[in-house]
Amino acid sequence: MGHGLLKSLDEERRERRASGESFPAVIAIDLRELPSEHRALCDESFTGDVCDEKMLERLLASYQIGSIYHLAALLSTRSEFVPEIAHGVNVGGTLNLLRIAAEEAANNGRPVQFFFPSSIAAYGMPDLATKTAAGEVGEDQFLQPHTMYGCNKVAGENLGNYYAHHYRKLASDRMEFPVDFRSIRFPGIISADTVPSGGTSDYGPEMLHAAARGDDYACFVRRDARIPFMTMPEAIDAIRRLMAAPKIALSRTVYNVQSFNPSASEFLEEVREHFEDAKTEFEPDLARQSIIDSWPAACDDAAARKDWGWVPTYDLSNAFSEYLVPRIRARYSE
Numbered sequence: 001m002g003h004g005l006l007k008s009l010d011e012e013r014r015e016r017r018a019s020g021e022s023f024p025a026v027i028a029i030d031l032r033e034l035p036s037e038h039r040a041l042c043d044e045s046f047t048g049d050v051c052d053e054k055m056l057e058r059l060l061a062s063y064q065i066g067s068i069y070h071l072a073a074l075l076s077t078r079s080e081f082v083p084e085i086a087h088g089v090n091v092g093g094t095l096n097l098l099r100i101a102a103e104e105a106a107n108n109g110r111p112v113q114f115f116f117p118s119s120i121a122a123y124g125m126p127d128l129a130t131k132t133a134a135g136e137v138g139e140d141q142f143l144q145p146h147t148m149y150g151c152n153k154v155a156g157e158n159l160g161n162y163y164a165h166h167y168r169k170l171a172s173d174r175m176e177f178p179v180d181f182r183s184i185r186f187p188g189i190i191s192a193d194t195v196p197s198g199g200t201s202d203y204g205p206e207m208l209h210a211a212a213r214g215d216d217y218a219c220f221v222r223r224d225a226r227i228p229f230m231t232m233p234e235a236i237d238a239i240r241r242l243m244a245a246p247k248i249a250l251s252r253t254v255y256n257v258q259s260f261n262p263s264a265s266e267f268l269e270e271v272r273e274h275f276e277d278a279k280t281e282f283e284p285d286l287a288r289q290s291i292i293d294s295w296p297a298a299c300d301d302a303a304a305r306k307d308w309g310w311v312p313t314y315d316l317s318n319a320f321s322e323y324l325v326p327r328i329r330a331r332y333s334e
């Protein structure tokens, strides 16, 4: 997601600057040094850890910050092996950045925009019958997550809402609304360019990329497993669209989006439309399957459509034919 966002910001940055307009500097921070092609997409890049408060304070002292896009996280599967570490990164890191945003806003006298990628992991469907009956789940339903990652995402959303509306409520020198917090609960995301790791929705992209490579794939969910997905370009477009929306148009701080929600076997059928020899077998991992069963089959994204013009670019079929398969074939033919 970080690479896709840098690419999108860079496109606008070059366009605006070429026409003589100003565009804020883009500063990227990652745990590991950015590859050279990513460094070319931003004005400066640093290696650093969102849990390192001293590093963040040094950054605060070096730049005037207008917007923060906070993408650092341990995903759902990895977090279940190290839940306390996940809490430290996913919530501690988020809190550090929210504090930076609020202090910067107070320094400059204007709110700092803050994008927080939440997740369908924030939901906790109590059982399969309820999941099936619930259909499209709204943003304020079933918010009892079954994973540490989901708990962290709900905590991040609530912290963002606090910094946006209630920060230092009793302090006489408080600033009203220092952080313009905006969040999207992302479904599973499928990229043609990268294969994710550490997530539980990874079975979709893993299945597709394995088929494209001609590799065997043991799918760790049941054939009937169903959650919402979208493509990476749609996720990046949704972030940019939400962050560009006038604040007055936004009725909430956290939004659902989704593009398609196939079962795992429907997903495999689509894969085999393009890679007919795909050697995929279903070998459910019951523990990971229980995470998928706790996530909604579909999300109601009416608020995002109404408030800031979210519309999916693809359905399942044209996501494969127009984006995923052409890009993946090119990637594996290199």
Ligand code: AKB
Pocket: 075, 076, 077, 118, 119, 120, 121, 149, 186, 187, 188, 189, 198, 199, 200, 201, 202
């Ligand atoms: C995961 O699977 O953990 C993530 C997510 C759905 O937020 N991709």
